[in-house]
Amino acid sequence: MKQNFSHASPAVSSKRLAQALDASELHLMYDILTIYNGMVIVLIAGFMSITQFKIIETLNARTFLAELPGMPLPPAAILFDAIGAFLVLTALGWLYREGPLPATARYICLALEISVCIIIMRSLSLAYDGIVLLVVADLLHRYSGRHQLILLAAAMLGLYIIVDYNIVSFENHLSPFDAYTAYYAADARAWIIAIHHGLSSLNLILFVFYLTLLVRQNHQEKQRIASLNAQLKEANEQLRAYALEAESMAETRERNRLAREIHDTLGHALTGIAAGLDATNILVDIAPDKAKEQLVKIKAAALRGLKDVRRSVKKLRPDDLEHLPLRQALKNMIDEFSASTGMKIDFNVLGWPERLRPDQEEVLYRIVQEGMTNARRHGHAEHLVVTIGVRRGVVYLLLADDGCGTDISKLEQGFGLRHMQERLALLHGRLRY
Numbered sequence: 001m002k003q004n005f006s007h008a009s010p011a012v013s014s015k016r017l018a019q020a021l022d023a024s025e026l027h028l029m030y031d032i033l034t035i036y037n038g039m040v041i042v043l044i045a046g047f048m049s050i051t052q053f054k055i056i057e058t059l060n061a062r063t064f065l066a067e068l069p070g071m072p073l074p075p076a077a078i079l080f081d082a083i084g085a086f087l088v089l090t091a092l093g094w095l096y097r098e099g100p101l102p103a104t105a106r107y108i109c110l111a112l113e114i115s116v117c118i119i120i121m122r123s124l125s126l127a128y129d130g131i132v133l134l135v136v137a138d139l140l141h142r143y144s145g146r147h148q149l150i151l152l153a154a155a156m157l158g159l160y161i162i163v164d165y166n167i168v169s170f171e172n173h174l175s176p177f178d179a180y181t182a183y184y185a186a187d188a189r190a191w192i193i194a195i196h197h198g199l200s201s202l203n204l205i206l207f208v209f210y211l212t213l214l215v216r217q218n219h220q221e222k223q224r225i226a227s228l229n230a231q232l233k234e235a236n237e238q239l240r241a242y243a244l245e246a247e248s249m250a251e252t253r254e255r256n257r258l259a260r261e262i263h264d265t266l267g268h269a270l271t272g273i274a275a276g277l278d279a280t281n282i283l284v285d286i287a288p289d290k291a292k293e294q295l296v297k298i299k300a301a302a303l304r305g306l307k308d309v310r311r312s313v314k315k316l317r318p319d320d321l322e323h324l325p326l327r328q329a330l331k332n333m334i335d336e337f338s339a340s341t342g343m344k345i346d347f348n349v350l351g352w353p354e355r356l357r358p359d360q361e362e363v364l365y366r367i368v369q370e371g372m373t374n375a376r377r378h379g380h381a382e383h384l385v386v387t388i389g390v391r392r393g394v395v396y397l398l399l400a401d402d403g404c405g406t407d408i409s410k411l412e413q414g415f416g417l418r419h420m421q422e423r424l425a426l427l428h429g430r431l432r433y
Contacts, residue, residue, distance in 0.1 A: 025213055029213055030141075030210060032206060033206050034090060034134060037086070037203065038086055038090070040199050040203065041082050041124070041128065041131065042082075044127050044199075045078050045123070046079065047180070048125070049076070050075075053075055054183065060183070064179065064183070067179055072125070081120075082120055085120045085123065086120055088116050089116045089131070089135075092109055093134065095109055096109045096110060097138060110135075110139060117132060125175045125176065127196070128200065130199070130200050130207075133204070136207075137210055140214055181193060270305070271377045272301045272305075272341050272376075273298050273302055273305075275340065275342065276298040276301065277298065279342050280298070294340075297336075298340055301337075320365075321361060326356065327349070329365060330347065330368055330388075333365070333372075334372070334386065337372050337376075343372075343375070343381060343383070344382065344383045345372065345384045347386050348385065348386065350387060351388075351389040351390035352388070353395045356395075360395075363424065364388070364395070364397060366419075366423060367424075370419070370420055371399040372399075375399065375403055379403020379404055381401035381403035382402060383401060385399070386398075408433075
């Protein structure tokens with residue numbers, strides 16, 4: 001049974017490609033939002049600085065200062081503070097989004113972003129509040145779970161107070177943007193105010209577009225997770241079914257193995273014992289000493305057969321194969337079977353296979369064992385020739401006897417022939433008879 005869980009369908013591949021494109025678009029949109037806010041900050045800070053220079057050059061500083069609640073920052077300080085703080089905000093934003101930070105460090109990073117955002121707005125005299133949306137974009141990027149929801153609500157509330165209510169402590173020290181635009185003529189002032197509002201509106205549009213991409217990506221991510229969970233559930237069900245089937249097949253193989261082993265070992269031993277007892281029955285009256293010797297051999301064969309049965313049940317190889325090379329183990333088995341049954345057995349080696357695996361050795365051993373048993377039990381043979389050799393890298397085993405034989409067309413396979421075929425099939429071999 002073939003199970004395959006690794007190949008992705010074209011539909012799944014297209015979904016993954018779409019997700020990658022969405023992530024790329026979201027990243028690009030954030031970069032655009034960041035660059036745009038940087039340009040707006042430079043424009044507003046530059047406008048305020050240039051306006052102050054013009055006021056100083058035209059000797060209108062006293063009139064300008066009289067309309068302000070407090071002393072404004074010097075022109076160079078406005079540019080330096082605003083641009084420097086924005087660069088710091090950009091670095092913190094990258095660290096918050098891309099850096100491998102633990103949860104606590106991310107919260108600290110976000111708090112620093114809010115502080116730097118306040119510094120930027122303070123340096124611009126609250127003339128531009130769109131930078132708040134950049135901080136909100138960072139917070140939404142990592143938003144997940146209940147705790148982040150509380151943090152998001154707290155951060156949004158704090159930023160809302162800063163932007164819309166200007167904080168009481170700031171109101172007495174900031175220079176309103178209208179005080180700068182009042183220096184210019186009515187037409188120019190109208191254009192400046194329109195551009196100022198347009199910059200804020202465009203920033204809001206970009207943020208909404210970013211938010212739309214973020215919501216879509218989160219929705220697709222949830223769909224992807226749901227799809228993966230469904231695939232995982234299906235795979236688990238298939239694996240569970242496969243495990244049950246494999247367990248059933250393992251039980252079947254084990255039953256077949258035990259049947260083969262017990263049939264081969266016990267059948268071989270009992271055949272030798274039965275033949276030996278027939279010979280002993282004849283010798284007991286005419287040659288008692290020979291009969292006693294035969295009984296000793298029969299006992300040894302019975303004990304060896306019992307030991308082999310026990311080892312087969314314990315999934316061990318025949319006792320001789322555990323301690324002897326295959327060639328010597330085959331010779332010992334042939335000699336013992338010949339001695340206990342009285343059948344003459346010749347063992348010819350025309351070529352010995354080298355570097356046999358344990359399973360290959362056991363199959364050859366069991367086939368010789370079953371072949372001798374069949375020759376005696378079914379063929380009533382008196383002479384058996386066992387020949388083993390190697391030809392063109394293939395091991396062959398030939399058993400030939402002088403038994404009565406049978407009609408092959410009427411032969412019904414029993415355990416012996418079927419088990420020999422099963423053993424050989426495991427080694428990609430074949431049986432002919």
